[in-house]
Amino acid sequence: MISAKSLVVALVAVVFCGASFAQGPTDTTFARDSVQIRQVFDEVLMHAQAHENLRHLCKEIGHRLSGSKSAQQAMDWGLDVLRDHGADTTYIMPVEVPSWTRGSVADAHAILPNGQDMALHITALGGSDPTPAGETIEGPLLVVRHLDALDTLDATGHIVLFNRAMDPLLINTGAAYGGAYDQRGNGAVAAAKAGAVGVLVRSLTHALDTLPHTGSMRYAEDVSRIPAAALSTVDASALSKAYAQARERDQTVVVRMRMDCADLGKVMQGNVIGEWRGSTHPNEIITLGGHLDSWDIGEGAHDDGSGVVHTLEALRALRAIGYTPHRTLRFVLFINEENGNRGGKKYAEMAASEHEAGLRHVAAMESDAGGFVPRGVRMDGPDLQVAMVRSWAPTLEPYNLHYFGRGGAGVDIGPLKTLEPRPLLVGLVPDGQRYFDLHHSSQDVWENVHKRELELGAATCATMLMLLDQHLPSPSN
Ligand SMILES: [Zn+2]
Numbered sequence: 001m002i003s004a005k006s007l008v009v010a011l012v013a014v015v016f017c018g019a020s021f022a023q024g025p026t027d028t029t030f031a032r033d034s035v036q037i038r039q040v041f042d043e044v045l046m047h048a049q050a051h052e053n054l055r056h057l058c059k060e061i062g063h064r065l066s067g068s069k070s071a072q073q074a075m076d077w078g079l080d081v082l083r084d085h086g087a088d089t090t091y092i093m094p095v096e097v098p099s100w101t102r103g104s105v106a107d108a109h110a111i112l113p114n115g116q117d118m119a120l121h122i123t124a125l126g127g128s129d130p131t132p133a134g135e136t137i138e139g140p141l142l143v144v145r146h147l148d149a150l151d152t153l154d155a156t157g158h159i160v161l162f163n164r165a166m167d168p169l170l171i172n173t174g175a176a177y178g179g180a181y182d183q184r185g186n187g188a189v190a191a192a193k194a195g196a197v198g199v200l201v202r203s204l205t206h207a208l209d210t211l212p213h214t215g216s217m218r219y220a221e222d223v224s225r226i227p228a229a230a231l232s233t234v235d236a237s238a239l240s241k242a243y244a245q246a247r248e249r250d251q252t253v254v255v256r257m258r259m260d261c262a263d264l265g266k267v268m269q270g271n272v273i274g275e276w277r278g279s280t281h282p283n284e285i286i287t288l289g290g291h292l293d294s295w296d297i298g299e300g301a302h303d304d305g306s307g308v309v310h311t312l313e314a315l316r317a318l319r320a321i322g323y324t325p326h327r328t329l330r331f332v333l334f335i336n337e338e339n340g341n342r343g344g345k346k347y348a349e350m351a352a353s354e355h356e357a358g359l360r361h362v363a364a365m366e367s368d369a370g371g372f373v374p375r376g377v378r379m380d381g382p383d384l385q386v387a388m389v390r391s392w393a394p395t396l397e398p399y400n401l402h403y404f405g406r407g408g409a410g411v412d413i414g415p416l417k418t419l420e421p422r423p424l425l426v427g428l429v430p431d432g433q434r435y436f437d438l439h440h441s442s443q444d445v446w447e448n449v450h451k452r453e454l455e456l457g458a459a460t461c462a463t464m465l466m467l468l469d470q471h472l473p474s475p476s477n
Helices: 002-018 029-046 052-060 071-083 147-152 173-193 233-248 301-320 342-356 383-390 393-399 412-417 453-469
Strands: 089-101 106-111 117-120 123-124 135-142 159-163 198-204 228-231 255-261 262-276 281-291 327-334 358-368 374-380 403-406 424-430
Touching: 002 123, 029 301, 029 393, 029 453, 052 071, 052 135, 052 173, 052 453, 071 262, 071 301, 071 327, 089 403, 106 123, 106 228, 117 159, 117 233, 123 135, 123 255, 135 233, 147 173, 147 198, 159 173, 159 233, 159 255, 173 198, 173 228, 198 233, 198 255, 198 393, 255 424, 262 301, 262 342, 281 301, 281 342, 301 327, 301 453, 327 342, 342 358, 342 412, 358 453, 374 453, 383 403, 383 424, 383 453, 412 424, 424 453
Parallel strands: 135 159, 159 198, 198 228, 281 327, 281 358, 358 424, 374 403
Antiparallel strands: 089 262, 106 117, 106 255, 123 228, 135 255, 262 327, 374 424
């Protein structure tokens, strides 16, 4: 068996000999970074607590919908683990969040022209109103693919199905999700404006299965609030087919639906924060985070239990290898990403007032794309800093980290964009091909997170945090 130390030496020798850096780091920096990165990966792969932390979060606490008791339990747990993993200061940043319950009934059927009763797999979209008085509503079905199709259609009394699939041609599944999201986010408003009494939305996933995938939706103040539910992809396809056949014969498909979800008002919860004070630049802050809240029909294992335990593990591992941060590292478990992003917005408000007081965010990183094998990072920030991160590619190549793209780095850290000078925002990019199979569904559970893939993600977060700490220029420079 080869020792970790000799592996480090061998690795440095191998990578060193093959490297040439016209514009990259100096040989000395490259060698030092390579050794440190190897230490981080060794520590995580040998001693990680990420998988066990995720088990606790998913199995002992469970889902963590904002405003719920379990979200509060998760906050208390997060504070304990941050302390245990080496934060020298921990606190809760209070955030007012919505409280909503799915209830116990989400039932829908289609009645086909031949009298056949087709049971549909639905679940309420987050924040939806119930059907009036929790009773069954009924209406002829109208199927459309785009919101603006309703501009010229009269949907009075109908139940509308938005049935546009995520674009299979986009390799970035997050982009495919974003391209189909309008149906879920704004479908209820568009359908209600056209006179509909209820709305079904094809689940946002490439998977063809009978699982409804929930997610946030919104109402508009001057538009009537109609109940909105996610429909499984298998049902959405079958229902559309039945609808098309019925229309050819001038017949009607009728949909019945009933839901008893309820708005429970507002509750105070908060972002859970642990800090590790910087040794030479304590007034410069680098944040790493994930969101603690989750949807309520699974366990929020990938979304975003993985980001939570990546964050905790990065702290633990950097402590364990004896790292001394230059900047103050802030580990943040955000609340309410899923249905309002109030945690992320509140955090940015605090960062703005800290800015006034001379505390500067130089970078923020987020893990909120699942616990799958990491491929690299996505960045949003000044060109020079993006170029600097790209120059680290040779040191990250041995870990199969090849992707250094630009784009939205994450919902929770997004509001930090308004700070001036702008901090570099970085998002972990795990392989996303299977993420939406599980996303916001009953299958987003601990058993579906692979231990080693989860640990590689944690090691990548810890590595990026360390490199950002060491290499990013100070804002005043
Ligand atoms: Zn998420």
